[in-house]
Amino acid sequence: MGKKDKFIIQKTDRLCGTVEVSGSKNAAIPILAATLLAEGKSTLNNVPGLTDITVMCEILNCLGARVSFDGANNVTVDAQNLDHTVAPYDLTSKMRGSFLVMGPLLARMKKVRLSLPGGCPIGSRPVDLHLKGFDALGAEITKGFGFVEVTCKKLVGNKIYLDFPSVGATENILMAAVAAEGVTTIENAAAEPEIADLACFLTSMGADISGAGTDSITVHGVKTFQPVEYSIMPDRIEAGSFMIASAITNGDITINGVIPEHIKPLTAKLCEIGAEIDVNGNSLRIRGNGHYTATDVKTLPFPGFPTDMQAQMMSLLSVSDGTGIVTETIFENRFMHAQELCRMGANIKVEGHCAVIEGTPELTGAKVVASDLRAGAALVLAGLNAKGTTEVLDIYHIDRGYENLDGKLRSLGADIQRVSY
Numbered sequence: 018m019g020k021k022d023k024f025i026i027q028k029t030d031r032l033c034g035t036v037e038v039s040g041s042k043n044a045a046i047p048i049l050a051a052t053l054l055a056e057g058k059s060t061l062n063n064v065p066g067l068t069d070i071t072v073m074c075e076i077l078n079c080l081g082a083r084v085s086f087d088g089a090n091n092v093t094v095d096a097q098n099l100d101h102t103v104a105p106y107d108l109t110s111k112m113r114g115s116f117l118v119m120g121p122l123l124a125r126m127k128k129v130r131l132s133l134p135g136g137c138p139i140g141s142r143p144v145d146l147h148l149k150g151f152d153a154l155g156a157e158i159t160k161g162f163g164f165v166e167v168t169c170k171k172l173v174g175n176k177i178y179l180d181f182p183s184v185g186a187t188e189n190i191l192m193a194a195v196a197a198e199g200v201t202t203i204e205n206a207a208a209e210p211e212i213a214d215l216a217c218f219l220t221s222m223g224a225d226i227s228g229a230g231t232d233s234i235t236v237h238g239v240k241t242f243q244p245v246e247y248s249i250m251p252d253r254i255e256a257g258s259f260m261i262a263s264a265i266t267n268g269d270i271t272i273n274g275v276i277p278e279h280i281k282p283l284t285a286k287l288c289e290i291g292a293e294i295d296v297n298g299n300s301l302r303i304r305g306n307g308h309y310t311a312t313d314v315k316t317l318p319f320p321g322f323p324t325d326m327q328a329q330m331m332s333l334l335s336v337s338d339g340t341g342i343v344t345e346t347i348f349e350n351r352f353m354h355a356q357e358l359c360r361m362g363a364n365i366k367v368e369g370h371c372a373v374i375e376g377t378p379e380l381t382g383a384k385v386v387a388s389d390l391r392a393g394a395a396l397v398l399a400g401l402n403a404k405g406t407t408e409v410l411d412i413y414h415i416d417r418g419y420e421n422l423d424g425k426l427r428s429l430g431a432d433i434q435r436v437s438y
């Protein structure tokens with residue numbers, strides 16, 4: 018995997034077979050951060066092999082933890098001795114999720130200094146709600162020179178209401194609140210499954226949390242945390258991306274390692290437009306029929322339709338019959354894939370938070386650029402449908418969040434090659 022890799026994709030008529038979902042990137046990142054709470058060695062299983070995970074492990078190493086990845090999806094973090102409270106800009110600037118070390122470091126070291134995350138290709142993404150939460154727990158916040166320093170003598174539980182159910186703010190505040198004196202409530206909390214997985218990990222370490230996975234979380238602070246072994250939940254966005262891969266190629270794919278509750282918003286939409294889906298325990302079979310009726314999609318916090326599936330869904334709507342409207346309510350700039358899809362023959366007009374997609378019978382291959390992780394996935398999916406050859410450049414974005422995407426697609430019959438340029 019290199020910074021200068023691209024995918025070369027030929028049209029695939031029908032993807033068939035079985036694919037295993039990897040562990041969730043968005044659950045693994047906060048859980049890796051949470052290992053910092055316990056003095057000792059925690060082991061995480063089912064950790065996806067992704068560049069974002071490598072960066073997070075490097076950050077933990079810089080803080081004094083000793084991290085080892087066995088190359089088979091198991092990571093050990095020995096956080097016995099932490100000797101730094103500052104994470105280097107070179108690493109934190111690579112990944113927004115790095116800001117999630119703030120909560121556990123504040124809880125354990127009473128002091129943390131991180132670079133303020135800048136904007137990113139999908140939006141401005143401020144961290145004001147994270148900081149408001151720490152402030153409510155009694156921390157002192159100082160900003161300057163591109164950094165934010167958060168310190169406390171001790172953390173004290175409080176009632177926190179989030180103006181928006183931010184996933185990252187809920188996770189960061191939760192990881193500090195578990196060690197605060199007394200009771201913390203987080204109202205209007207994010208209810209994404211990754212938060213429930215983090216809470217489950219924290220609880221196994223000794224934390225006392227109720228309500229995680231709903232919009233109201235209650236935490237009774239505890240003094241100590243023990244290191245544990247824990248298996249990361251499956252990646253619902255990877256599962257969803259393979260569902261679209263099957264639908265867009267008129268395929269027949271069985272996806273193993275799915276938690277059906279987590280992907281309900283997508284399952285509902287795909288059934289509505291004409292895909293056939295059978296759920297059997299943690300396995301899901303999706304059959305495409307080549308004809309989909311366009312629909313409208315609005316991204317919302319869980320259990321609404323996930324913003325992380327919006328771009329991939331747009332690829333499918335591009336080849337559906339009729340007109341669909343996609344409304345993006347979570348990030349203000351998450352339509353960069355639309356122009357690239359148009360270069361492949363899609364008919365999409367973007368106006369503010371809405372994209373109007375008029376279906377076209379077939380896309381055509383082109384050279385396109387992945388502007389971010391899910392935009393990249395959407396272009397790969399479109400490439401599977403497009404006549405001729407599609408080249409997707411800047412696939413380092415895709416490597417942030419999909420483990421061996423090309424290998425998994427090849428195992429289902431896709432003609433996709435990774436080439437360095």
Ligand SMILES: CC(=O)N[C@H]1[C@@H](OP(=O)(O)OP(=O)(O)OC[C@H]2O[C@@H](n3ccc(=O)[nH]c3=O)[C@H](O)[C@@H]2O)O[C@H](CO)[C@@H](O)[C@@H]1O
Binds near residue numbers: 145182
């Ligand atoms: C590593 C990880 O888990 N990333 C996910 C996480 O990102 P992330 O945790 O960054 O997303 P948030 O839920 O925090 O962001 C949602 C919205 O809230 C805004 N906001 C957020 C925090 C804040 O302090 N102030 C503020 O205004 C953001 O700019 C954005 O418009 O949830 C997103 C929404 O489901 C997903 O797309 C990302 O894949």
Ligand SMILES: C=C(OP(=O)(O)O)C(=O)O
Binds near residue numbers: 043113114325390418
């Ligand atoms: C936006 C995403 O991730 P991040 O928050 O790490 O940028 C994503 O996974 O689609």
